Amino acid sequence: MSYQLVWFKRDLRSEDHAALVEATKLGPIRCIYVLEPTLWLQPDVALQHFEFIRESLQDLDGQLRLLGGEIEIHEGEVTEVLSKIWQETPFQGLYSHQETGNRFTYARDQDVGKWCQSHGIHWGEYAQFGVVRGLKNRNEWQACWQRHMEAPMCELPLVQFWKTPLSNKPVTNPSAHFVTPAAMQAPAHLRHNPPLRQRGGRSVALKTLNSFLKQRSMWYRGGISSPLSAPDACSRLSVFISYGCLSIREVVQATNEELLQMPPEASRRKSGLVAFISRLYWHCHFIQKLESEPEIEWENMHRGYDGLREHEFNVDHFNALKDGRTGWPMVDACVVMLRETGWLNFRMRAMLVSVAAYPLWLHWKPVGDWLATQFLDYEPGIHWSQMQMQSGTTGINVTRVYNPIKQAQDHDQKGFFVRKWLPHMRQIPNTWIFEPWNMTQDVQNHLGIYIGKEIPQPIVDIATATKTSKDRLHSRRNLSEVRAGKKSVINKHASRKKGAERKNSKVKSKDTSSQLTLEF
Ligand SMILES: Cc1cc2nc3c(=O)[nH]c(=O)nc-3n(C[C@H](O)[C@H](O)[C@H](O)COP(=O)(O)OP(=O)(O)OC[C@H]3O[C@@H](n4cnc5c(N)ncnc54)[C@H](O)[C@@H]3O)c2cc1C
Structure with missing residues (x-):
């Protein structure tokens, strides 16, 4: 059966997932995650990242199983994995999100582009942040960010998978060339997995978002500067946004909805959430710098x-x-x-x-x-x-x-x-x-x-x-x-956002607990 291949990277969710939705519109899909040996040799990775990804993939597998499918974990460099899959059962198109990653993933994506070209495969790549690929002029960026965040969330149509999983539960099929998330083996050289780190997965991410929007945002203003109060006062959503357990658009939209519903007496929470939204803007503003200049x-x-x-x-x-x-x-x-x-x-x-x-x-x-x-x-x-x-x-x-x-x-x-x-x-x-x-x-x-x-x-x-x-x-x-x-x-x-520029270099950053005046 012919199908579309959906390649999950740092977008470990099934909701508001443009690549998954666009592939699904075209017919049956197959979902993969690739464990890339060279990626895990880079100087900026640690065991904690691997374990967080594993937990998030387990959660994603659960989401896909509810839809009748599963996530396959393939090990190898991405072009090797694509070749192997292609030789066994050719696919029509490759679908993924754009990634503004490190030097390795940048070069890898160029290789994947060449592989797709040489195999006559369409590679559909979609923005998942308010970051613009090939941005010509920084003056236009802010409007692009706004458009991305205001666009409706991607609705998943009825999904058809290329194959029905062998079992309702994740089991590794010895004859298949992939494993389940639970069976992923961390490379032996990886070190550092903090005992008190946040755990991965969309379910934890949603709970964290909810507790922040409904309660913890109360302490955001005034609470985020001290390392004593910050662990509760900050949203703690960064890791879920980085690995895509939540889409940044859904975080922005959920925050705006919460702001609309808030009673007038909730002014503390309100100012906290307004400050929080401005951070989500800075999130993409900073990533745009690396996107525009990987060096x-x-x-x-x-x-x-x-x-x-x-x-x-x-x-x-x-x-x-x-x-x-x-x-x-x-x-x-x-x-x-x-x-x-x-x-x-x-x-x-x-x-x-x-x-x-x-x-x-x-x-x-x-x-x-x-x-x-x-x-x-x-x-x-x-x-x-x-x-x-x-x-x-x-x-x-x-x-x-x-x-x-x-x-x-x-x-x-x-x-x-x-x-x-x-x-x-x-x-x-x-x-x-x-x-x-x-x-x-x-x-x-x-x-x-x-x-x-x-x-x-x-x-x-x-x-x-x-x-x-x-x-x-x-x-x-x-x-x-x-x-x-x-x-x-x-x-x-530099940001063109009004108020981003500091009026003069002598302005001290006093408490700046709101940190709304981040420099560009
Ligand atoms: C040297 C240095 C390195 C950093 N590295 C990272 C990193 O690798 N990943 C990362 O997500 N953040 C990084 N930050 C920014 C910031 O410290 C973290 O986003 C924040 O502490 C995460 O906690 P939170 O989600 O509770 O933040 P909140 O205060 O609740 O902020 C909400 C969201 O806004 C974004 N955000 C917040 N502050 C910034 C900022 N200054 N610049 C850009 N986006 C921001 C994040 O996505 C964050 O989740 C770095 C800051 C510094 C000074």
């Missing part, structure tokens, strides 16, 4: 900053950061929380990168590869744009440096956060909670806790090291050729 994953967005940090990489600084032993309690506690949960709020992510980029003077690429493995919600477009923005290499953003001592004073005044994640800080009295290295020898003797032993000595003097780094960055920025290069970055990447 920002490995090259400075503004090439005038080339050579600034690359040749001075201090491995000891990097290891101290990764081990959570920089000596700055707020930084070390964030590293531990991230390691245990796979998640951090925006402000603390920005602080980690800022500490890496300024006082530790580390180039963003290795730091970004490490953080990509730590963030369960790793989304290349947001990640690499943010890495560069917080490191000062975009050339268009105000230098924003987060002092970890001040961040602790502002967002963890009583030290609950650092004591939660750093056991050795539990005995430190409030007086020294922000700067424990100032404890006198007598105090250390009294507590039986020593700086340089249980508590690391800060690896550099933060004030001096930060000043030196800022001076170096600014002297580069002031070069006439660097100033001249700024315009083309603005033309290509």
Whole structure:
């Protein structure tokens, strides 16, 4: 029987799935997910991503079984898998969502395009975010985003599968060349699966969306900056959007519906949801940068900053950061929380990168590869744009440096956060909670806790090291050729959203808990 092949990637749902719908309109379909060995060798992947995908595929399999089909998991490089399937039972067309991924997936998609061409196969690719492929002019982008989010959700017609699964339950058929999600084997080299990470699948995603829209959005404004309140106050939807368990359009539309239904007295929740929607806009705005310029994953967005940090990489600084032993309690506690949960709020992510980029003077690429493995919600477009923005290499953003001592004073005044994640800080009295290295020898003797032993000595003097780094960055920025290069970055990447531009570089980001004034 002839059929259309639907290739699931980072779109692990059956609702509002343009590729699935368009393929279904043409006749019987077959659904596959490809476990690509080379993808799992990239520096930005971790076991947590694999396990999250497995959980999401199990859920997707359940959704497809209700419709009479299943998801087949094939192992191999995508063009090899397509060739094998094609040789066994040729298909008419290939259907998938567009992906703005890393360097590997970009090249892989080019190979798939060539494979389809050489086999005379139509490849239907559909946008799943408000990201525009082949965008000619950034001025038009905002209207495109709006159109995408306002379009009706894709309705699935009656589905016919190319074959009925052998059983109602997922079982791996030994004669078939595919396995079920439960039988997926993680590559042995993969490491890092935080015990407290979020679990995958659409059912969990919908529960998370619902609890945010109905309750937790109450704390969004004012609650998202502190790492103590953020785990509940933030939506926690990023990973479900990144792996497509939810479509971003359905999140935007559900939020707008909730806003319409809200009684006037729910003003707190209302302002929370309005702030949240603006984040969903930023989601696509940042991904558009990588879509328009894939090189920002490995090259400075503004090439005038080339050579600034690359040749001075201090491995000891990097290891101290990764081990959570920089000596700055707020930084070390964030590293531990991230390691245990796979998640951090925006402000603390920005602080980690800022500490890496300024006082530790580390180039963003290795730091970004490490953080990509730590963030369960790793989304290349947001990640690499943010890495560069917080490191000062975009050339268009105000230098924003987060002092970890001040961040602790502002967002963890009583030290609950650092004591939660750093056991050795539990005995430190409030007086020294922000700067424990100032404890006198007598105090250390009294507590039986020593700086340089249980508590690391800060690896550099933060004030001096930060000043030196800022001076170096600014002297580069002031070069006439660097100033001249700024315009083309603005033309290509800057947001045209009103209010996005900061009025002047001296405007401090006070609490900015709403973070509505994100820089472009
Ligand atoms: C260095 C760095 C790396 C980051 N890497 C990622 C990443 O790989 N994946 C990712 O989804 N987010 C990333 N972010 C953005 C942000 O920190 C996370 O989206 C957010 O913390 C996720 O939690 P949430 O879903 O509860 O966010 P909420 O505050 O509830 O936000 C709602 C949604 O808006 C989007 N969003 C929020 N903040 C931003 C932002 N600043 N830029 C773009 N989109 C945003 C996300 O899709 C998020 O799910 C990064 C930020 C920094 C500073």
